[in-house]
Amino acid sequence: MKKRPLIKSKKTIAQTRIFAVEELQMQFSNGEERIYERLKAGTHGAVMIIPVLDDEHFLLIKEYAAGVENYELAFPKGLIETAEAPELAANRELQEETGYAAKQLDLLKQISLAPGYLSHKMFLVLARDLYESSLKGDEPEPIEVVKWRFDQIDQLLAHEDFTEARSIAALYLLQRYLQMV
Template sequence: MNFYEKTINQSSIYKGTIIDLEVHDVELPDGKTSKRELVYHNGAVAVCALTPEQKVILVEQFRKPAEKPLLEIPAGKLEKGEARELAAKRELEEETGYIAEDLEVITEMYGSPGFSNEKITIYLAKDLKEGQMQLDDDEFLEVSYYSLSEIESMIRNHEFEDAKTIIALQHLLLNYNDYK
């Protein structure tokens, strides 16, 4: 079956520094029409980082849409034209003070493909070296370190609410023996 939705008309609602919002009139596969509200985002990267002591690095920061702090793997948005791997290395050092020489792609994912084109590339970082934390002026977070057994317990107790973090940590737990 052809699931393609042809855009008949589109209008820009908002152009921001992080997202753009458009409304599209689309023709559905059955010939009927509908509206789609679309959020365009330049993309993001996230890093599941494992210290030489086999501790997972997490950051806690307030997330306005959730109206509470969330515990997450380090992550951030891509700058225009920035390579994903370089962005991941930059975000890891800025948020945690650690430098990753090598990154391995865990997965690429759309967080909410029903309305947003934001694609997040999740990396695994090992063999970390110390660098220097450099938070953005509007960024406030706390870095913490967890053993794999603590991470496993936290997942079982539903302590994580961020999808990219859950995916990355479950991947790490399932494949840890391959990363030793």
């Protein structure tokens, strides 16, 4: 296993309301030096929830995604707040975005997003034994909740509005998890 590069310095070179660009001066074990830039994410990470409604259905949401200027189908997601465990954040976000809470929450995997230039981490959480419960969220408009059948996963993968790589990864992990139980 290679030795990790030495980070000689870090500095913020640009800051917006939600993004920070950080410059890293790096020295590799062979003596080579490089300057890297990355988007610095918040310190707590985020959650993506895979809500299983019953033996035949799971839930998705359809909300506006400014990055692609379109309404997208995806699993519910949100930021983890200070001193909040991923499972608690998942249950809070689930209630804010779908109107359901979960009695059973299982952490499936922690994933990264474009790790070459983004420090963000996301926890994929399986939510089962759902019951109706809602919390007020920070969304600018009501979120559409979409019930989807497990036997129509191939149609979901082909759906033109289901493009988010994190949701596609979560769907594959869900299929794998369900095969094991």
